[in-house]
Amino acid sequence: MDMETEKKVVANQAIMTAxxxxxxxxxxxxxxxxxxxxxxxxITALIGPSGCGKSTFxxxxxRMNDTIDICKVSGKIEFAGQDIYSPKVDVVALxxxxxxxxxxxxxxxxxxxxxxxxxxxxxxLAESKAELEDIVITSLKRAGLYDEVSDRLEDPGxxxxxxxxxxxxxxxxxxxxxxxxxxDEPCSALDPIATAIIEDLMESMKRHYxxxxxxxxxxQAARIxxxxxxxxxxxxxxxxxxxxxxxxxxxxxxxxxxxGRIG
Amino acid sequence: MRDxxxxxxxxxxxxxxxxTRFQWYGRIAILISLSFLVFMFVxxxxxxxxxxxxTKIGLDIxxxxxxxxxxxxxxxxxxxxxxxxxxxxxxxxxxxPEVTGRSETRALYKLISSGSVFELGNMxxxxxxxxxxxxxxxxxxxxxxxxxxxxxxxxxxxQDLRRLxxxxxxxxxxxQESGVIKRKFNTALFNNGDSREPxxxxxxxxxxxxxxxxxxxxxxxxxxxxLTAVYLEEYAKKNRITDLIEVNINNLAAVPSIVFGLLGLxxxxxxxxxxxxxxxxxxxxxxxxxxxxxxxxxxxxLRSVPNSIRDAALGLGASKTQTTFHHVVPLALPGxxxxxxxxxxxxxxxxxxxxxxxxxAFIVDIPKGVTDVATxxxxxxxLWADSxxxxxxxxxxxxxxxxxxxxxxxxxxxxxLRRKLERRW
Amino acid sequence: MSDTHIVSSFSNDLNQIDSLVLEMGGLxxxxxxxxxxxxxxxxxxxxxxxxxxxxxxxxLENELNDVAIxxxxxxxxxxxxxxxxVMSLKIARHxxxxxxxxxxxxxxxxxxxxxxxxxxxxxxxxxxxxxxxxMTQDALNAYSKxxxxxxxxxxxxxxxxxxxxxSLFRELLTYMMEDPSHIGGAMHLIFxxxxxxxxxxxxxxxxxxxxxxINGEWPEGKREKEDITSxxxxxxxxxxxES
Numbered sequence: 001m002d003m004e005t006e007k008k009v010v011a012n013q014a015i016m017t018a019x020x021x022x023x024x025x026x027x028x029x030x031x032x033x034x035x036x037x038x039x040x041x042x043i044t045a046l047i048g049p050s051g052c053g054k055s056t057f058x059x060x061x062x063r064m065n066d067t068i069d070i071c072k073v074s075g076k077i078e079f080a081g082q083d084i085y086s087p088k089v090d091v092v093a094l095x096x097x098x099x100x101x102x103x104x105x106x107x108x109x110x111x112x113x114x115x116x117x118x119x120x121x122x123x124x125l126a127e128s129k130a131e132l133e134d135i136v137i138t139s140l141k142r143a144g145l146y147d148e149v150s151d152r153l154e155d156p157g158x159x160x161x162x163x164x165x166x167x168x169x170x171x172x173x174x175x176x177x178x179x180x181x182x183x184d185e186p187c188s189a190l191d192p193i194a195t196a197i198i199e200d201l202m203e204s205m206k207r208h209y210x211x212x213x214x215x216x217x218x219x220q221a222a223r224i225x226x227x228x229x230x231x232x233x234x235x236x237x238x239x240x241x242x243x244x245x246x247x248x249x250x251x252x253x254x255x256x257x258x259x260g261r262i263g
Numbered sequence: 264m265r266d267x268x269x270x271x272x273x274x275x276x277x278x279x280x281x282x283t284r285f286q287w288y289g290r291i292a293i294l295i296s297l298s299f300l301v302f303m304f305v306x307x308x309x310x311x312x313x314x315x316x317x318t319k320i321g322l323d324i325x326x327x328x329x330x331x332x333x334x335x336x337x338x339x340x341x342x343x344x345x346x347x348x349x350x351x352x353x354x355x356x357x358x359x360p361e362v363t364g365r366s367e368t369r370a371l372y373k374l375i376s377s378g379s380v381f382e383l384g385n386m387x388x389x390x391x392x393x394x395x396x397x398x399x400x401x402x403x404x405x406x407x408x409x410x411x412x413x414x415x416x417x418x419x420x421x422q423d424l425r426r427l428x429x430x431x432x433x434x435x436x437x438x439q440e441s442g443v444i445k446r447k448f449n450t451a452l453f454n455n456g457d458s459r460e461p462x463x464x465x466x467x468x469x470x471x472x473x474x475x476x477x478x479x480x481x482x483x484x485x486x487x488x489x490l491t492a493v494y495l496e497e498y499a500k501k502n503r504i505t506d507l508i509e510v511n512i513n514n515l516a517a518v519p520s521i522v523f524g525l526l527g528l529x530x531x532x533x534x535x536x537x538x539x540x541x542x543x544x545x546x547x548x549x550x551x552x553x554x555x556x557x558x559x560x561x562x563x564x565l566r567s568v569p570n571s572i573r574d575a576a577l578g579l580g581a582s583k584t585q586t587t588f589h590h591v592v593p594l595a596l597p598g599x600x601x602x603x604x605x606x607x608x609x610x611x612x613x614x615x616x617x618x619x620x621x622x623x624a625f626i627v628d629i630p631k632g633v634t635d636v637a638t639x640x641x642x643x644x645x646l647w648a649d650s651x652x653x654x655x656x657x658x659x660x661x662x663x664x665x666x667x668x669x670x671x672x673x674x675x676x677x678x679x680l681r682r683k684l685e686r687r688w
Numbered sequence: 689m690s691d692t693h694i695v696s697s698f699s700n701d702l703n704q705i706d707s708l709v710l711e712m713g714g715l716x717x718x719x720x721x722x723x724x725x726x727x728x729x730x731x732x733x734x735x736x737x738x739x740x741x742x743x744x745x746x747x748l749e750n751e752l753n754d755v756a757i758x759x760x761x762x763x764x765x766x767x768x769x770x771x772x773x774v775m776s777l778k779i780a781r782h783x784x785x786x787x788x789x790x791x792x793x794x795x796x797x798x799x800x801x802x803x804x805x806x807x808x809x810x811x812x813x814x815x816x817x818x819x820x821x822x823m824t825q826d827a828l829n830a831y832s833k834x835x836x837x838x839x840x841x842x843x844x845x846x847x848x849x850x851x852x853x854x855s856l857f858r859e860l861l862t863y864m865m866e867d868p869s870h871i872g873g874a875m876h877l878i879f880x881x882x883x884x885x886x887x888x889x890x891x892x893x894x895x896x897x898x899x900x901x902i903n904g905e906w907p908e909g910k911r912e913k914e915d916i917t918s919x920x921x922x923x924x925x926x927x928x929x930e931s
Contacts, residue, residue, distance in 0.1 A: 067577060069500055092580045100578035106571035108590060118589075119579040169575070176579060219764060246766045248904025259769045260694050 012039040015210050016061060016180060021075035023056055023065065023234075030056045032234040033075075038180070038227075043202060043211045045221035045242065048231030049257065054214045057231065058182050061212065062098040063091050080179070096123050099173030103185040105165035107157030107172070112149050115157040115168055116140060119176035135175055142208070143171035144201045163194025167201065174209075181205070183213040187220065199224050218258050222246045230254045307667075311660025314452060317462060318409040319401035320375060321443035322354040324383070328395045331387060342388055347380040351402065358443075359434065374434060376403040378451075378463035401447065406461040406654030408435055412446060415653075452661060456627045457643065461654025464647070466662050468629045472542055472622065472637030473611060473669075479546020479633055480553060480610050485603050487550075488557030489592075492599070495558075496565040497587045516555035523552045524619025532620060540621035540636040548616045553606040560602025564595045597684030604677040608670050614641040640666045701759045702769060705776045706832065708752040712783045713828035715745050717821050719790045720887070724817040726794060727880065728810055730801040738794035745787035752780045768901075775901040779831065782890040782897075786824070789883040789890075796876040806873030809859045813877065816852040816884050819845070823891045831898045839902070842895035843911050849888035850914035856881045857917040885915060 014037035023031035030053045038044050038061075046054040056065065063084060065071040077084050084094055096119070107115050116136040119125075126132035136153075140146035145167040149160070157168050166186055173181055183202075187195040202211055202224055215221050221228050222242060229239040230251070238245065238254040249255045328335060331345045355371050356362070362371050379402040386400070387393050407427040410416050412435070422428045438444040455465030499505045527548035531537045537544050568591050576586040617623065622638050623646065630637035638646070640662060647659040693699045719741050726734035756773050759765060765773055800807060823842050830838035860874045860881070892911060899907045 062578065064574070064578065067573075092582050094580075095578060096580035100574075102571060102574055102578070104571050106569070106575040108572065108575065109594065118576075118581075122579070122581050122585055122589075172575075172579065218766065222766065247770060249767050255767050259765065259767045260698065261692060 012042055014038065015040040015080065016212075017076075017078045018057075018060070019076045019078075021057070021060060021073065021077060023053070023060060023074075024072045025068070026070045030234055031060070034231075034234075034236050036229055036236055036239050038210060038212055040210050041206055042226040043206055043213060043224050044227040044229065045225035046212065046214045046229050046231060047216075047218055047221050047258075048237075050216075052231040053234040054229075054231040055184055058184055058212060058214050061180065061182055062095050062100055064095075064100065066091060096176045097178050098180045098182060099176060099178035101166070101169050101173055101181060101183045101186050103188055105162060105169050105189070107160070107165050107168050109156065109158055111154045112140075112157050112160070112168060113153040116171050116175045119172060123176055125176065139171040139175040140168075142174050142205065143167045144197065144204075145171055161194070163190050163197060166190060166194070166198060170198075170201065170205075174205075178209065180210045180212065183211060185214055185216060188216060195220070218246075230257060232257070307660050307663050310657055311662075311664045312657075313413050313415075314657040314661035315449050316413075316446045317449035317451065318404040318412040319445055319447045320404050320408075320438060321399055321401050321445065322351065322375075323357065323397060324350050324354045324400045325397045326350065326387065326393045326395060327353075331394055337391055339388060339391075342391065342394075343384065345384070345387075347383040347387075350383060351375055351379065358441075359437070362434075370428075370431065371434060374404060374408050374431060376405050376460055376462045378458065378460055379403050401445070403451065403462050404444070406652060407431075408444075409462055410653060411435060412444070452658065456629045457625060457638070457646070458627060461650075461652050461658055464655070464658055466640065466643060466665060468626060469638050469640045469643035469662070470665070471630050472545075472626075473639040473641075475542030475630060475633045475637065476545040476549055476617075476622075476639055477607055477611060479543055480549040481603070481607060483547060483550035484553045484557055484606070488554050488603065489561055489599055491554075492558050492561035492565060493587060493592060496562050497591065498583070512555050512558050516559060519615075520552055520613050521615040521619065523548050524616030526551065527616060527620045538634050538636070540624050540626070540638075541634050542622075542630065542637050542639075543633040544620050545617050545622050545637075545639065546633065548620060549610040549613060552613065552616060553603075553610050556606040556609065557599075557603050560606070561595065561599045564598035564602065565591065567598070568594050597680055600684075601677045601681045604673055604680070608673040608677075611669060611673065612641055612666070614639075614645055617642050618645075640669070695763075698759075698763050698765075698769075701755065701763065702765075702772060704755055705752060705759065705773060708748060708755065709776050709779055709783070710828055710832055712745055712748045712752070712780060713824060713831075715741070715748065716783050716786050716790070717824050719745070719787060720817060720821050720824070723790045723794045723797065724814050724821075727797045727800075728814055730797070730807065732798050732801045735794040735797040735801065739791050739798070742787045742791040745784060749780045749784045752776065768904075771901045771904065775897045778897050779894050782894050786887045786890050789887050793880050793883045796880055800873055800876050803872070805876070806863070806870040807877065808863055808870070808874070809856055809877065812852060812856050812859070813881060813884070816849060816856065816881065819849055819852070820884055820887045820891060823849070823888060824894075827891050827894045827898065830895060831901075834898075834902050836899055836902045839895040839898040840907070843892050843899075843907070846888045846892040847912050847914045849885055850916075853881050853885040854914070854916055854920075857920055861920065882917075 016038035017035075018037075019035045021031055021034045022029065032053075034053075034057060046058060048054045059065045060073055060077055061079075061084075063073075065073060073085060079094070079098065082089065108118065110118075113136055116139050117132055120132055120135050126135055137146060140149065145164060148164060149155070149168075157165065160168060166189075170181070170186075187198055190198065199220065202213070205211060213221075213225065222245075225242045227240065228242040228245045230237045230245070230249075230253070232253055238249060238251045240250075245254065246258060249258065255261075327350065330349055331347070332338070332341055334341075352368065352372055355375070356368070359371060362368055382402060383400065404412075407416070408431075411427055411432065416425060416427055418429075418432065435444065451463055452465050454467055455463055456468030458464040495505060495508065527544055531544045531547055532539055537547075572590050572594065573586055576590050577583075581589065617639055623642050624636065624638065625646070626636050626638050628635070644659055644662045644666065647655045647662060693702075719738055722734055722741070723738045725731065726738060756777050759773050763769070799805075823845055826838055826845075827842045829835070830842060857878060860878050863870045864874045896907060896911070
């Protein structure tokens with residue numbers, strides 16, 4: 001057993017480590033002493049009942065919680081060996097390296113091209129127009145959307161279907177070449193087919209990126225993730241291999257939650 | 264299973280009756296308010312419609328060089344200072360050879376507006392080649408003749424009680440017979456400034472005064488209002504100070520406009536010594552008055568920009584300022600513009616604050632800039648409504664119609680901008 | 689762990705699976721008891737009843753398969769629920785196999801009784817059968833109560849069945865060596881003993897699967913198998929020296 005885990009660690013380095021993280025909204029504690037490692041090129045799923053803090057925790061990774069005045073984060077979160085909450089860290093640069101996809105597809109009310117080009121533009125990633133086009137097309141391809149929109153890149157992003165919009169948002173996140181992509185319930189508003197397309201996409205994205213996904217659908221967590229963390233009342237109750245989590249969870253709370261029991 | 268058809272029939276009837284009754288209450292309420300509105304429009308329109316036409320009298324005028332420019336210099340100054348009155352009296356004497364005697368000729372001359380000499384003067388100034396020729400010129404009749412022509416003078420009442428005597432009426436009838444008295448489109452109403460003579464009075468001065476005031480008001484209130492709204496909504500931390508500011512902005516929106524007038528009087532006129540009665544000060548005062556409205560409207564528009572857009576930009580690594588100015592403000596701008604236009608429309612109709620800063624004066628000159636003394640449309644309406652001359656009654660209504668048209672146009676512009684620029688998200 | 693699912697019909701479905709397993713188990717116990725009785729008394733009618741009774745067990749297994757497939761398709765069970773469904777399928781399979789062995793035993797009983805063939809060691813066979821009945825009962829109790837200790841105990845008691853089978857085999861071999869006319873009956877008895885020994889193995893597997901259901905992992909180490917009949921030969925002395 002120990003031998004096995006050791007082998008895994010060798011295969012996939014921890015790209016992000018959280019140690020003793022607490023998050024407070026005013027006086028209310030949303031995250032209570034959470035420590036876990038996110039491994040490179042894996043999909044990590046955060047599951048748990050509503051209000052358990054999984055989204056809050058996800059937003060700690062790219063400091064999106066900074067936008068909320070009353071939110072205080074303590075503890076240590078390291079990304080590629082640097083403490084991301086150190087005052088020296090440039091949040092803008094951090095967010096460029098840790099992309100985010102949100103629950104509701106939120107394309108800018110601009111053209112498909114402009115949506116994807118926005119990130120590279122503000123970060124000066126392209127030297128020329130041709131290079132920018134190249135980035136946009138590569139990103140759209142990686143998000144599996146290019147074939148569907150190649151002839152209408154100037155159409156507004158909002159004219160796409162829900163699933164396409166969400167993939168556009170993924171393409172937009174990919175365009176700034178991040179190392180980690182955080183996804184906050186990306187499929188909660190999509191139909192099963194669109195969901196399946198995105199799940200398939202995530203599987204293929206795993207080669208280039210590390211993905212952390214918050215999901216309400218345990219079946220989705222089971223289908224796509226390699227690691228699953230179960231949050232309950234701001235704490236991580238159980239964290240480990242997804243396969244084990246869904247067949248033989250160690251903790252009774254986890255078991256009750258994933259099997260749909262009262263408790 | 265309960266029977267769905269029988270048991271409820273009685274209740275059903277009652278319920279239907281109730282629903283119908285309520286629908287009718289609503290319809291009646293709408294009908295009443297609509298009829299008030301229609302009544303107002305119709306009344307104003309009928310009263311004001313006459314003012315768009317004006318009685319003119321056709322006179323054969325000999326532009327005698329000896330009277331206008333005796334030395335033949337062609338110097339505009341000499342032409343401007345020339346006395347054109349004899350041209351008219353000569354022409355009248357030709358038309359009415361039977362009228363003699365001093366008081367008679369004076370009475371005859373009174374049929375013609377005293378402003379017509381300026382009309383002739385301007386005509387010659389623009390076309391100096393007229394000098395020495397004889398032309399048929401349509402000069403403006405006095406307001407009294409105008410009213411008579413529009414059938415607004417009752418001939419049956421004693422002539423002592425009216426300014427147009429029986430003798431004058433006889434002359435007018437004589438003119439009518441020879442076909443040289445006509446009603447024409449009232450250009451004076453749109454080309455002239457204010458005047459003591461109703462027939463020469465126009466709204467151009469007031470309209471331009473309003474325009475310059477609104478221009479100043481827009482230039483001040485739009486940037487200020489929008490920057491304030493953006494700062495309060497996007498940047499300011501929520502604490503006591505911002506709460507206090509917010510409460511005060513809301514209070515300011517409810518302050519009676521005359522208070523802003525007093526403020527303008529004491530600060531801008533007395534303290535800063537800005538020129539009195541000018542659109543500059545008027546505009547500043549109106550800007551103060553519209554600012555709270557614009558701020559409140561802009562803030563609510565900003566708040567309606569979904570947070571997901573901000574999240575999307577921030578999540579891509581855009582800075583706060585980039586997020587605000589690349590995404591949030593462009594999305595909110597059409598709404599802000601609409602709010603501003605509506606605020607400006609309100610300012611256009613505002614009278615009270617302008618009274619306090621002296622824009623209520625009798626001003627004949629047409630303002631050419633924001634520092635020229637001027638009045639404004641609503642104040643002009645107020646002034647005319649206050650005038651004793653009967654000829655001003657229809658001009659008041661006409662000015663109201665013009666003002667209403669401007670207001671409707673501004674509102675339509677707001678609707679158009681909203682439709683055109685609004686983006687779906 | 690709470691037993692109540694938020695979706696109560698899900699709990700109902702799982703309860704139905706449990707009760708079907710227990711019903712099958714009860715039927716198997718009853719059949720085995722009757723088959724043993726028929727053998728002891730050489731009662732052909734009872735033996736025939738037992739042969740007929742097996743079809744009910746098969747029906748129950750089919751029914752359980754249907755319910756389990758429905759639950760898998762409609763509820764997508766995970767964790768303990770998933771293990772319950774999958775293990776119940778396996779347990780039912782074992783019970784059905786046990787039922788087949790019982791049916792075979794009854795058929796052989798019928799044959800022996802009809803031919804009036806040699807019988808011997810019937811008491812040992814009966815004791816062996818009783819032991820398997822007891823094990824079945826314990827295994828099903830362990831299943832229904834999710835009692836890991838009890839299940840472990842069942843696994844361990846299987847070796848006693850093996851021991852008995854070994855000695856029976858030896859006994860019957862001896863009978864056959866004594867008198868070739870015994871061979872016909874004794875052969876059937878050897879097969880019956882073998883049947884019962886196989887039943888014991890199946891019960892032990894049921895216990896093993898119950899343990900997996902409870903713990904989520906297979907019990908460590910191999911179960912001691914003490915069935916050495918496969919190494920026995922006519923020469924009894926040789927056999928004795930070897931063991």
